[in-house]
Amino acid sequence: MKTIALVAGGPKEYLPKLTDHHHPQVTWVGVDKGVFYIQESGLPISYAFGDFDSISSREKEELTNNLSNLSMYSAEKDKTDTELALDWALQQHHEKILLFGATGGRIDHLLGNIHLLLKAINDKRNIEIIDRQNHITLFTSGTYTIKKHKDLRYVSFIPISHEVKGITLEGFKYPLKNCHITIGSTLCISNELIHDLGTFSFQDGILLMIRSRD
Template identity: 35%
Template sequence: MKDRRIIIVTGGRLGEWAIPIIGPDDYIIGADAGALFLVRHGIRPDIALGDFDSVTAEELDQIRRFSGETHDYDPIDKDYTDTELAWRLAVDKNPREIVMVGALGTRFDHTLANVHLLRLAARANVPACLMDEHNRIRLVTRKLRIADHGFSYISLLPLSETVTGITLSGFQYPLHEATIEIGQSIGISNRLQEHEGLIEIDGGLLLVIESRD
């Protein structure tokens, strides 16, 4: 799986914008209502999983018929959300990259928990991001190159208590070996000044959020 990308589609905010993200060679995991979204758009999940409490019995039957595999979980006797189950499965497959859509939505508790899942991929040295129509969220543990893909803003927020040695190249507001503590907003709304930017840190966990209105 090292040469393939895994797409996870989970049951948060989804729309037609999500379809072009999925490529023909991607390995696809549908979590709960995310699996229903896929089959309704004619996309066959390689694996559908979850407790499926967000779909009807008829919709679950549809998911089973149009998925490669279906993994059912008891809604009470499980330790993780459906999204985390999908994420852990993806990390264990050691892919080239993990991209998750449908992870951001109206439930802020779920959204924040899903952002924290980036730590699991970072520990396994698997590149990963969360995407919706307005945002791409990644986690930096050492360095990250960012190309201009049409996002207006790039914001930096610590996921650890402190991030040290932050150096930015190719940005409108550069930094050199700066430190940002959790709760500070100095890293909000930067912009690329060149076609590509470089983010480097010495220590900590730094969220990089590319966004547009």
């Protein structure tokens, strides 16, 4: 599957092992300090975006000299570096977009990055935020199959729209049938799959799914 992997500059300790997500069809893109995370992992960088206000002048000069596909912006702008990179990624029409380095550190950046997943709705693209402990994905109404994962034990569903209607969970420890939940509800947090496969479905709304390690 053709994939774009964006690596933002969040705290390094939250990053998973990037090489575990590499395959020949992945295009690696550095966002600000995330460029160095990719380099340190020994992975090829195809593009880089950012104002690079979090790195030294020497590091900035090194990037300018060594990266041909470098988009450098002013620190005073209307979008974050991550949003600019994601906008570019959506224009490439790859099947999947992974976002690393988007959690930890400042809460405003974390919430902003989670809300960037909304850009996938009109585009019908799979965008996933991945860190050392969590995989975060956004879904619109429909029926979906989910596989049990030996490491990602917990499955949580959080409404992003004002209301999510008709949510049904099958194959879960705590099943639901045609339930309505509103934004701010914690009803669907910390569930678990009890079979190798489960399904979740809902009739209307926008739902955030978070799969987490212990």
